[in-house]
Amino acid sequence: MPRDNIGVVFGSKATLVIDAGITPSVGRIIQGKVRELTDRAIHFLVNTTYHGDHTFGNAAFAPDVHIVSSRLNAVSMVDLEKEKRTRSRNMYGDRALEEVTEWRKPDLIFEHFMAIDLGGGTVQLWQFGPGNGPGDTIVYVPSARAAWTGNFLGHRGVAPMLLDGAPRPYIGSLMRMKDTLDELTTIIPGHGPIDHGAAPIDWLVAYLENLDAEVRAGYLAGLPLEDVLAKRQAPSPPPIAGMPAEARAGLQRLNRAMDRLNVLATYREFEHAGTEMRTFDRELGVRCGEDRCA
16 A cells, blocks of 8 residues: 655644545544644645545545645546546555545645645645646645655655656746745655755756656657667665665666656657657757757
8 A cells, every 4th residue: 555654734723734645544544643643623634636645535534624735636636436546556456445435625725825824833835837746735834944745856866757748847846846945954755755955856857857858869869769768777766874775676666667657758748749849959959969950
């Protein structure tokens, strides 16, 4: 069963939870853990993405708990059975998704920014543009200089998954995040280890720029997808202290799988752009090199 990094933020008046897990049972476990930490009621539950492993647990929260997310996440929560089929690929035979009969959707929706006052402290919600999905929601706590980034941003060295188009729009979203949250020190991704500072953003931007350049060059040279994949080298896993060799090897396999998916997604975007992209690159021949733009 997929494991998410769940967050909780306390105020003097209310509690906010970040993501709800993959089933109502997981959602109830999360609420039990929160009750061990505070007696302040949960008033808000933020979904960082529409994906079922972060949202199927919404149904376990009381009706008076506001589910909060970006508009683009909310409008993506439309086909429960399709999303269950997608998530079932990572369940390894576990039949827990049979419990999911309702996809409770956000009732508080924002476009680009929302602030929530919990009493004595404010939580900021941001949507910087396309990334892993169309509506990735970042939960930022200014007093802690910490952000829960969902699937939008992970630990440096861990390959992302492109689900919403080519690398360039994703890079723009990341740069808006970096410029806006310029005091950010702690990053808690939706999965995997915590990271710090701007280094994870810089690493992901560099990865996406390299992905874009390599796939673009192969496509414009007329190489088939199989040849572009054959030439591609996946990123190495991050040097995380204490990580066992077996776990590192598993992470390298994951990186290879994610990178192949990203090459495929990028190549397909270039195919979709077709003639317009080739014409654009010919006009920029001085910059891109006549040998691959001709």
